[in-house]
Structures are given as C-alpha cells and as structure tokens.
Amino acid sequence: MQGKVYIVRHCEATGQAAEAKLTEQGLKQAEELGEFFSNIKVDRIISSPFLRAIHSIENVSKMKNLQIEVDDRLRERVLSTKNLLDWYSKLKKTYDDVNLRFEGGESSQEAMDRIVSLFDEVRKEDSKHIIIVTHGNVMSLLLKHVKETFSFKDWEKLSNPDVYKIETVSHKVAVNRIWRG
Template sequence: MTKKVYLIRHCEALGQPPEAPLTKKGEEQAKSLAEFFKEREVDKIVSSPFIRAKSSINKVSTNKKLDIEMDERLKERVLSTEDLPNWRELLQLSFTDLNLKPPGGESSLEAMNRIAAVINEVLQSESENILIVSHGNLLSLLLKKYDEGFGFESWQALTNPDVYQLTFFNENMSYKRIWSDK
C-alpha cells in the first residue's frame, strides 16, 4: 500500500514562542495552503501544539472536516535554553555533529528520533494521506534522516510555509518538495 505523508512547515509567524500567532501574511499563506490541499486527499492531520502550526492548518482541517491531532513531539527543536549569540553557527554545526547539544538544548539526533517516531506511528495507522504540521528545523532533521545530503543549506532554503511529500511504498521512500513559492 502506498502512503503519502505531507510535511508542512508553518506559515509566517510573529516570532518563535509557542504562542506566537501568524502575521497577516501568514494568514494569507494559510488560505493558500487550504487551496493547495483542496483537491488532494487527506485522511489525517497531526500538528505541533504551537499556535503558528495549528493556525497554518485550521482552514485545511475545516475544509476536509478533519480534527487536528496535537502531538507534543512535533514542537520545534530547542537548540539551547540560553541566549546564544552564535546560535546560527551552532545550528549549522548540529547538521554535521548530530550529537551536539548546547546547554539546555536537544541534539539533532534526539529531535530526529522524536519526529521519526511520529512518522512511524502514522505509517502504522489506517490513514493513507497524512498531513504533519511542524517547524523548519525539526522537519529538516527528519528529511536529513532519509537523505544525509539534506543539511543546513537546505534548512535555509525552506520557506514559510513549505510542503514536502514523502511517498512510502513497501520498504521504499521517496520525497520531493511540492510547494511552489508564489
């Protein structure tokens, strides 16, 4: 059986805290996401509990008449709980040193395993077309798990929103970016 998992990075938001809402532009992007998924089959929606993720997919949920399942494991990775002036440099390094763990943070490997567990669970479900709504760094780490070449530069190239389609058939997986910047 073929299963499709759509990885969705949230729309533009007013910051990084969990309660940060979408910007006006982000609200328009959420409408574009709803239009994008209008003709696609969707059986299940699983989202980060952060406001920006849920708000990004609310219109799709309403259109498809599906509940949004919240999953704490889809929240953004915390690089560090300290204010690091060199955070970008550390983030880049964390794509090559998967065990790097700045103070109070989560290593890339830990975050990768966390989101991979969500994917494994949805693949075991009856659903065939699943939307996973999360955050740039976490989604990048999942893609890196499947493709070692997906790194810091790939993370930098992500847009808000962004959509990747993962197609699972038997033991094989392929992925492609399907969102078109407008």
C-alpha cells in the same frame, strides 16, 4: 504504508514563542495552504502544539472536516536555553555533529528521534494520506532521516510555509518538495 505523508512547515509567524501568532502574511499563506490541499486527499492532520502550526493548517482542517490532532513530538526544537548570539553557526554545527548539545537544548539526534518516532507510527496506520505540521528545524531533521543527503544548506532553503511529500511504495521512499508558493 503505501500512502503519502505531507510534512508542512508552518506559515510566517510573529515570533518563536509557543503562543506566537501568524502575521498578516502568514494568514494569507494559511489560505494558500488551504487552496493547495483542496484537491489532495487527506485522512488525518497532526500538528505541533505551537499556535503558529495549528493556525497554519486550520483552513485545511475545516475544508476536509478533520480534527487537528496535537502531538508534542512535533514541537519546535530548543537549541539552547541560553541566548546564543551566534545561534546560526551553532545550529549549523548540529547538522555536522548530530549529537552536539548546547545548554538546556536538544541535540539534532534527540529532535530527530522524536519526530521519526511519530513518522514511523503513522507509516504503520491505515490512514494513507497524512499531513504533519511542524517547524523548519524539526522538519529538516525528518527529511535528513529519510534522505541522508538533506543538509543544513537545504534547511536554509526552506520557506514559510513549505510542503514536502514523503511517499512509500513497495518499501521505497521518495521525498519531493511540492510547495511552489
């Protein structure tokens, strides 16, 4: 693929549940995302099945007259099915040990494998300008796969929303944060 993949983190939401909606601020951010992509060519939009991801990109979908394709591989990562009071430190450990897995959860490697499988598929397609909408942790794992130096500290700096462009030209991959919101 000699095109661009835009990896988008969803806008501010009311919670972490799959059905969590965007906050008032999140709705404004979704409008800003629409404006942001207004002059960018887009051939395809693929989103997490979570409502906050779909609602974040609906304005772009309408403006570009493109259907939002839902792909379960973009869903939020479950760190554990147990309520972890120290979830933050546990999440940090999963960046150091990508195979570390907590009860009922997914390791960083497992979550990375699922988003990378989608990323590898879209890179082989004819579509040259693709938006992928997901969640902060899953997004950061794709960025870590593409750019090994992407770390937990970089995850901490992600915003809601956020946009990175991954561009492949002549077998070289460039990763750039392009959201300035």
